Amino acid sequence: MDLRTSRTRRIHTGLLAVASLLILVSCSGAGPGTGATTAAPGVPPSSAAASRAPAPAPPEPTSAPAAPTPPAPQDQAALDGQLVSAAKANDLPRTAKLISAGGNVNAKDSLQDSAFLYAGAEGFNEILELTLAHGADVASTNRYGGTALIPASEHGHVETVRILLAAGVPVNHVNNPGWTAMQEAVLLNNGGPRQQEVVRLLLDAGADPDIRDPQGRTVLENASMLGFGEIVELIGQRR
Known part of the structure; x- marks a missing residue:
């Protein structure tokens, strides 16, 4: 074998080795640490990655707000008395404020007048409609029944x-x-x-x-x- 033939064979053998190595790498995919993900057959890479993503943490339970503490009976009575007085004065802003504060539109004073009954009797229509919107008892009666x-x-x-x-x-x-x-x-x-x-x-x-x-x-x-x-x-x- 002459020198030229021997060199040709070595080159050919080297090329075969390189080709085999390239085929091996393309079949096995990227190695660990490269950041690539190998998907299961028939599953898109994005789906495979999503299937391995950690599940979101469940929301923490929230507690219901505490119910407001009702006023003491004497405080409620004072509030209701102020409401009837405001209605008798046809004072709409004060009447609205007292209702918002918890005043009872059906509570009666010593004359058996409630904010609703008095507003109806005297034609204080804005106050009357306000009491109706806040639960006035339409069947309630005054001191004359x-x-x-x-x-x-x-x-x-x-x-x-x-x-x-x-x-x-x-x-x-x-x-x-x-x-x-x-x-x-x-x-x-x-x-x-x-x-x-x-x-x-x-x-x-x-x-x-x-x-x-x-x-x-x-x-x-x-x-x-x-x-x-x-x-x-x-x-x-x-x-």
Whole structure:
């Protein structure tokens, strides 16, 4: 074998060794420490990495906020008394503040007036609506055994009557003197335009004109006796 042939064989053998090494590296993938990840067959590399990611820690439990401590009975009574006084003064901002502080819109003073009852009787409509929004008892009664609707009707507070009827105040309630809201609207006022509108609203809400007063008279009979022709006509149209 001459020198040229021997050199050619060595070169050929070296090339084969390099080729084998390259094939071996490409088949085995990157070695440890290179940062590469070998995915399982048929699984994309990103899915394989995600499957080995640590699970997020569960959220720590949160405790419910503690319920506010109710005021002592004497403090609640003082707050309720201030609320009734504010309502009687038609002081809307103070009434709202006292309600927000925990004042009870149904609590009554020594005269059996609550913020709701007094606002209804006197036509303090903003305060009335505020008490209704905070749980006013629409069936509650005053010292005469009457609902807020009865004095509101007596005084001819037309818009107040609308609010109370919409809130569901009983329309045919009879108070201790034996009168309904419609009876008081006729007997204790002048039969003018406001009283006529109140009677119309009460009739629309289902008021019964045939409920008799302690003297045995109906609303129609009382209106006729007092000469309130327009109210007589209003009631007559519903028969």
